[in-house]
Amino acid sequence: MTIVPHMTDVPAQSASEPLPKQPRDLLPLLLPVLLALAMLPLIGSGSTWITLTVASLAMGMMIFIMASGLTLVFGLMDVLNFGHGAFIAVGAYVATLVLLPLASWVQADSLWLNLAVLAPAALAAMAVSGALGLVVERVLILPVYGQHLKQILMTTGGLIVAEQALYALWGPQIIPLPLPTSLRGSFILGDVAIAKYRLLAMGVGLAVFVGIQLVLTRSKIGLLIRAGVENREMVEALGYHIKRLFLGVFMVGSALAGLGGIMWALYREQVHASMGNDLTVLVFIVVIIGGLGSIGGCFIGAILVAMVANYGGFLLPKLALVSNILLMVAILMWRPRGLYAVTSR
Amino acid sequence: MTDLLTLSGVHTHIGRYHILHGVDFAIPEGQTTMLLGRNGAGKTTTLRTIMGLWPASAGSITLAGQRIEKIATPEIARLGVGYVPESMAVFSDLTVKENLVLAARDGAPDTARLEWIFGFFPALKKFWLSRAGALSGGQKQMLSIARAIVEPRQLLLIDEPTKGLAPAIIGALIDCFAELKRRGATILLVEQNFHAAREIGDAVLVMDNGAIVHRGGMADLANDIPLQERLLGLSLEAHQ
Ligand SMILES: Nc1ncnc2c1ncn2[C@@H]1O[C@H](COP(=O)(O)OP(=O)(O)O)[C@@H](O)[C@H]1O
Ligand SMILES: [Mg+2]
Numbered sequence: 074m075t076i077v078p079h080m081t082d083v084p085a086q087s088a089s090e091p092l093p094k095q096p097r098d099l100l101p102l103l104l105p106v107l108l109a110l111a112m113l114p115l116i117g118s119g120s121t122w123i124t125l126t127v128a129s130l131a132m133g134m135m136i137f138i139m140a141s142g143l144t145l146v147f148g149l150m151d152v153l154n155f156g157h158g159a160f161i162a163v164g165a166y167v168a169t170l171v172l173l174p175l176a177s178w179v180q181a182d183s184l185w186l187n188l189a190v191l192a193p194a195a196l197a198a199m200a201v202s203g204a205l206g207l208v209v210e211r212v213l214i215l216p217v218y219g220q221h222l223k224q225i226l227m228t229t230g231g232l233i234v235a236e237q238a239l240y241a242l243w244g245p246q247i248i249p250l251p252l253p254t255s256l257r258g259s260f261i262l263g264d265v266a267i268a269k270y271r272l273l274a275m276g277v278g279l280a281v282f283v284g285i286q287l288v289l290t291r292s293k294i295g296l297l298i299r300a301g302v303e304n305r306e307m308v309e310a311l312g313y314h315i316k317r318l319f320l321g322v323f324m325v326g327s328a329l330a331g332l333g334g335i336m337w338a339l340y341r342e343q344v345h346a347s348m349g350n351d352l353t354v355l356v357f358i359v360v361i362i363g364g365l366g367s368i369g370g371c372f373i374g375a376i377l378v379a380m381v382a383n384y385g386g387f388l389l390p391k392l393a394l395v396s397n398i399l400l401m402v403a404i405l406m407w408r409p410r411g412l413y414a415v416t417s418r
Numbered sequence: 419m420t421d422l423l424t425l426s427g428v429h430t431h432i433g434r435y436h437i438l439h440g441v442d443f444a445i446p447e448g449q450t451t452m453l454l455g456r457n458g459a460g461k462t463t464t465l466r467t468i469m470g471l472w473p474a475s476a477g478s479i480t481l482a483g484q485r486i487e488k489i490a491t492p493e494i495a496r497l498g499v500g501y502v503p504e505s506m507a508v509f510s511d512l513t514v515k516e517n518l519v520l521a522a523r524d525g526a527p528d529t530a531r532l533e534w535i536f537g538f539f540p541a542l543k544k545f546w547l548s549r550a551g552a553l554s555g556g557q558k559q560m561l562s563i564a565r566a567i568v569e570p571r572q573l574l575l576i577d578e579p580t581k582g583l584a585p586a587i588i589g590a591l592i593d594c595f596a597e598l599k600r601r602g603a604t605i606l607l608v609e610q611n612f613h614a615a616r617e618i619g620d621a622v623l624v625m626d627n628g629a630i631v632h633r634g635g636m637a638d639l640a641n642d643i644p645l646q647e648r649l650l651g652l653s654l655e656a657h658q
Contacts, residue, residue, distance in 0.1 A: 293519065296516050296520055297520060299509070300512060300517075300520055302511075303510065303511055306471055307503065307507040308520075309490075309491040309492050310469055310495055310507075311495060311520055311521055311565070312492050312496045313492055313520075314492045415511070
């Protein structure tokens, strides 16, 4: 029963003392670079290495687009959305609604006609996925905030319902989705061929990454998101409704998943209802590797996963199925909370 | 003198634990009220219940005539309550500036008011663009307090601000609270450091086992050593 004066146990520190230097944590950033360089001698041929590396970057960017929303959703509200893949699949199917009827524009040998059909297809995919995100958040997630087990059940159920609904509406068959003519083929540089669509995917992925970073670092909404990932109670105590913020993040994340869905479908040149399910696993691995809630970690994690898939598929095809899991185990043994640990929870 | 904040019969449960057992008190407007009591008495829980961070399971909380015990935390904050939590809770990934930008709800932080805050806490000016996570413990506390006062608030809830800090920094905090008081702020301050408490408190509440066991003037408690011993279990004089 004492009142403890806590005055004496800490050495005096003047307020004007310089801050301890905090070096930026660049190691995770070096990881994909080191991995790529280490693969060069193993692969042998320089041109094969370049092709695989470009393929990795393009695939990584698409996975990043799909995963970025998921990491923020988890970081901000601790919500485990196992149904995230549904937004990916829905985005891809919605795109077919635009791309298949306008097949003549897709097949036309005109970059402008191709883009004139791709852009509305992508916008439609994002709009429908985003709107679906609104419904899912209100109906499935709102009632189960803070309850992980129920979140897993609800969102997994949602994914199954979405997949069956897609089967019911479109049938079980694989829908072919050919690339627009001007995005087919490759740029040839010496003996290296770089697929045009991969360059486009890299460009879109980078643009999304830069856009997200700008919002997170330059806008008040972005600051609130970062603050909320760290301590949502304090954000509320400063007078902001974290659930409204979260709904916005959830919708944008769903829309980005839809964008990733159309990009992935064009990359594979096919659409199938099971793609949501398949990609959910990949996207979760990326989010865990990156550190829950970290956009930078998600970006690097997506590239690493894609590198392991591409280099690994070339060098050790037998390990293809487990390579991502091995990568995740290795990263978590090095950094148990992922490349960049953000949340203090 | 009117009461700005009134708690009556407030009970709080955390999970299955019954923590507050009917807390009753009133905070007069324009005064600094100290909330004392041993560790685990329920002081932090009381502040969190006022902020709506724990729901009150019974009783009423009235702020400036309005019942707030069922209102969500952001609305309570927007009624003009500034909160400095025990953990300080600065956003460590954000800069000092960004922490204050978020705390200023009505647009950019007011320059004159910032200069006034820098007067007490020059470190915040010096490290304006540094990550808050890189600040020392005392500087984080300054930032946490600055966040609560960057715009005028009608009530400040401050939880153990001097805990673990060096005397020089405690001095800066006390100067700041004294100036806030002069400007007419209403403060509910949890403080274990009796020397600091005596310097700035007008009224005092003592809490034990989730209820208020004493309420009175600060000067009366400071001059009544037997009462201190009975309430707080030691002679506070020894800790000046
Ligand atoms: N999150 C919690 N879960 C369970 N019990 C808690 C929690 N927070 C506080 N308590 C309990 O409530 C009582 C009061 O705690 P607190 O309000 O923090 O006391 P004080 O601030 O006076 O030291 C303590 O017995 C503490 O163990
Ligand atoms: Mg406490």
